[in-house]
Amino acid sequence: MVGLLLTTACSGQSAASSDSTAPVDQIVDSTPTSTIVASTTTSATTTTTTTTTTTTTTTTSSTTTTSTTPTTPIPVEPLPDPAMPNANGAFDALARTNPAVTMTVIRDSRVLLLRASGTTIDGAAATSDSPMVIASVSKLLTALMIARLDQAELVDVDAPTPWAEITTGAHPGWADVTLRELLGHTSGMPVARPSWFDGEFDCATFLPSLLDQPPSNTRGRWTYSNGNYCALGLLIERSTGLPLDQAAQALLLDPLGLTGIHLATDGQLPGDVEYRLGVERLSRLGGAGTFIVSTDVIASVLAAVTPADLEVLMWPGLIVDQYGWGHTGSVDGAMACAWVLEGGRTVVAVTVAGGSPSTGGAVCDRVVPAVADDLGIGQGRPERSPR
Numbered sequence: 001m002v003g004l005l006l007t008t009a010c011s012g013q014s015a016a017s018s019d020s021t022a023p024v025d026q027i028v029d030s031t032p033t034s035t036i037v038a039s040t041t042t043s044a045t046t047t048t049t050t051t052t053t054t055t056t057t058t059t060t061s062s063t064t065t066t067s068t069t070p071t072t073p074i075p076v077e078p079l080p081d082p083a084m085p086n087a088n089g090a091f092d093a094l095a096r097t098n099p100a101v102t103m104t105v106i107r108d109s110r111v112l113l114l115r116a117s118g119t120t121i122d123g124a125a126a127t128s129d130s131p132m133v134i135a136s137v138s139k140l141l142t143a144l145m146i147a148r149l150d151q152a153e154l155v156d157v158d159a160p161t162p163w164a165e166i167t168t169g170a171h172p173g174w175a176d177v178t179l180r181e182l183l184g185h186t187s188g189m190p191v192a193r194p195s196w197f198d199g200e201f202d203c204a205t206f207l208p209s210l211l212d213q214p215p216s217n218t219r220g221r222w223t224y225s226n227g228n229y230c231a232l233g234l235l236i237e238r239s240t241g242l243p244l245d246q247a248a249q250a251l252l253l254d255p256l257g258l259t260g261i262h263l264a265t266d267g268q269l270p271g272d273v274e275y276r277l278g279v280e281r282l283s284r285l286g287g288a289g290t291f292i293v294s295t296d297v298i299a300s301v302l303a304a305v306t307p308a309d310l311e312v313l314m315w316p317g318l319i320v321d322q323y324g325w326g327h328t329g330s331v332d333g334a335m336a337c338a339w340v341l342e343g344g345r346t347v348v349a350v351t352v353a354g355g356s357p358s359t360g361g362a363v364c365d366r367v368v369p370a371v372a373d374d375l376g377i378g379q380g381r382p383e384r385s386p387r
Helices: 024-028 085-096 135-151 179-183 193-197 226-240 244-256 295-303 360-374
Strands: 004-009 033-037 040-042 049-052 057-060 100-107 110-117 261-263 291-293 324-331 334-341 346-353
Touching: 085 100, 085 110, 085 346, 085 360, 100 295, 135 179, 135 226, 135 244, 135 291, 135 295, 135 324, 135 334, 135 360, 179 226, 226 244, 244 261, 244 295, 295 334, 295 346, 324 360, 334 360, 346 360
Parallel strands: 040 057
Antiparallel strands: 004 033, 049 057, 100 110, 100 346, 261 291, 324 334, 334 346
């Protein structure tokens, strides 16, 4: 990761279906462009703090981050509440009870808060730029890639899913299931919850076992299943000709000048915050939950979401509440929360390595209202739908 998003510009077009694999440059040309703002980092203790003034944003942590300076810098304006006492308090409470936590908050394209606690695998102090397991927040990135491919006319979210491109042996009953149904968990995909963490096989190998019978009688009703996003991740790979993490790099990160995303199926890197239960147990999830990425990257990517993206990123695939929209992530030993508030003005991303609280939804319950209170937009405990 080389910086945090400042500005974006893009217009989206409606899509038509295509079975061909597109060159990477064609795919990237269909995504938003942006300018990057850097954060300044100095060495200190293992728990980071953030101090902002009316002219600069300064982050204190134990390692140095790289940065990219925009060619046309946007002047830094006074922040609404530089201290962010409630958000800092929420972070501190999480940090006291977990091995590692990272948190990034940006508003109006400016950094409000960068915090981190714990260490990376190589022993360095973690920063908000340290990649971590994000569990089902991966679905948000997968859905956004589908939106970008739809705009590039490489997939059609309202057409039947091209199962022959994704897998073999799908029952004929799946023939008219659309990508939008997969995105919204309304496809009738079996839940198979205990089977996702057996630590054997991968998404491509496991998916056929979910498709050998017709869609369940839950089709048309929101029924959360990792299988939907496993299938979508495979379609992204087939449509781009790239592994899922490289597709994410091309579609989501490259246009913003960012780096630093990979998959649990490839193991962890020295600069990652360790997932102590072993990332091999996540191997079946694919686009449903295998991304390893930092909160800085998540926040920047979500700040670049366009109205055209939101024609695809819709409820009930997205989770919504009175603050805005986003997604939570929960697996044993890791939780995540990524939320967009104020119609896109503010983005909050938090990752937790540990078990307290026990779900990503509970992380959002603590962090989102705290940030909202600091910004003077508090509306109480989040009331999310679907839950």
